[in-house]
Amino acid sequence: MGWLIDLLPLNYSDAVVAIGAALLGIAAGALGVFAVLRQRSLVGDALAHAALPGVCVAFLATGAKDATTLLVGAALAGLVGALLMVGIERTSRVRPDAAIGVVLSSFFSLGIVLLTHIASTNDANQAGLDTYLFGQAAGLLERDLDVMAVLAVVALAVVALAFRPLKTTLFDPAFAGAVGLPVRLLEIFMTMLLVVAVVIGLRTVGAILMVAMLVVPAVAARQLCNRLSLLIPLAALIGAAVGVAGALIAARAEVPTGPVIVLVGFAVVLATVLLAPGRGVLWRGRKLARDRRRALVEGVLVDLETTIHAGPPPTPRELALASGRPRRQVARALSALDRAGMLARDGERIHLTESGAAAAHAVLERRDLWSAWLEHGWKLRLPDAREPDPTDLRASLGDDCADELRRLALAGDGGGAAGDAGQGAR
Numbered sequence: 001m002g003w004l005i006d007l008l009p010l011n012y013s014d015a016v017v018a019i020g021a022a023l024l025g026i027a028a029g030a031l032g033v034f035a036v037l038r039q040r041s042l043v044g045d046a047l048a049h050a051a052l053p054g055v056c057v058a059f060l061a062t063g064a065k066d067a068t069t070l071l072v073g074a075a076l077a078g079l080v081g082a083l084l085m086v087g088i089e090r091t092s093r094v095r096p097d098a099a100i101g102v103v104l105s106s107f108f109s110l111g112i113v114l115l116t117h118i119a120s121t122n123d124a125n126q127a128g129l130d131t132y133l134f135g136q137a138a139g140l141l142e143r144d145l146d147v148m149a150v151l152a153v154v155a156l157a158v159v160a161l162a163f164r165p166l167k168t169t170l171f172d173p174a175f176a177g178a179v180g181l182p183v184r185l186l187e188i189f190m191t192m193l194l195v196v197a198v199v200i201g202l203r204t205v206g207a208i209l210m211v212a213m214l215v216v217p218a219v220a221a222r223q224l225c226n227r228l229s230l231l232i233p234l235a236a237l238i239g240a241a242v243g244v245a246g247a248l249i250a251a252r253a254e255v256p257t258g259p260v261i262v263l264v265g266f267a268v269v270l271a272t273v274l275l276a277p278g279r280g281v282l283w284r285g286r287k288l289a290r291d292r293r294r295a296l297v298e299g300v301l302v303d304l305e306t307t308i309h310a311g312p313p314p315t316p317r318e319l320a321l322a323s324g325r326p327r328r329q330v331a332r333a334l335s336a337l338d339r340a341g342m343l344a345r346d347g348e349r350i351h352l353t354e355s356g357a358a359a360a361h362a363v364l365e366r367r368d369l370w371s372a373w374l375e376h377g378w379k380l381r382l383p384d385a386r387e388p389d390p391t392d393l394r395a396s397l398g399d400d401c402a403d404e405l406r407r408l409a410l411a412g413d414g415g416g417a418a419g420d421a422g423q424g425a426r
Contacts, residue, residue: 029221050080050107059118135203135206170190219269300337305352313350315350373397
């Protein structure tokens, strides 16, 4: 990693921390997608906490604070925790969330007991073990980056090679089992991938905050795309950006790196939840307000058309009384229609222009077509299962199906009229 460190316009320590945070973000973002989509986000939290006693046992067994040895212990403890969670869930009546809680609390408690015991031995080598609990990105070394890079590349390569079976098992386990895929093994494998991500991130953000790095990039990416093939690289990219930004901010502000990375990730998630195209809260709020305005304008337009056919052109006050709408809403709708060139005024009286009359007839036609769909839609032979759009049924169904609906509605009205005439004759 020395060549990459030399390329960055940062001092050595900041460059090492930034690269480490980027590697963590890439690995945790890509691998955390599987946990989020399986609705098993807290599995990552349990595995991160389960890694702590592994670090302590590895130290007690070797007596040395070698980073590679401690991470091997963390990985083994994480694997034991993962298998224990799966075993509790599969062989008992305990629900998955309860199994996660049991493993998380028991392993974390064991880790705290072991940490306390190690601290009481007055062994000089034990100093700094608590960094695996809270994280200490400033303590990363160049050889740590090499280990993190190898683990990340191997994990991502395995995901790429097993993408299809993983995708099938993730979204449709029943179908995956029917075609012969080892569903349980693949589910365990997806959990093992989280162990790899936890091992990569322990030194940077610690066991307590590691779950955020697994969840945050995946949640942000999920707001922006729907396809898994795009979701995984996008989550990795967001994770890398969050990691680097948090590391640089923490270095400038001289505050702990892990919490700052998580806070930057939270800001990214908040931004995507609010602003994501098509899914963001503000985006959907604007769309809802726009739909309501359109519904109001179309309703007032139809009311005006109906009132004109029933008598002389109305004034705005008369139109509000006839439609039963508040005068303020009617005034707003009339202003919008006037700006669109659909109204003509004769003093206080309101007329429809040719474009306004055409728009009113189009709205009435859409309403009639929707009524026909509700009554006769089941009779249509559609080429596929589709969800019709109430605002534009013709576009969503096609001209042929829309014309068939109109014929069915006319035939139904004719049959009803004939039946009424027959009853009158009798």
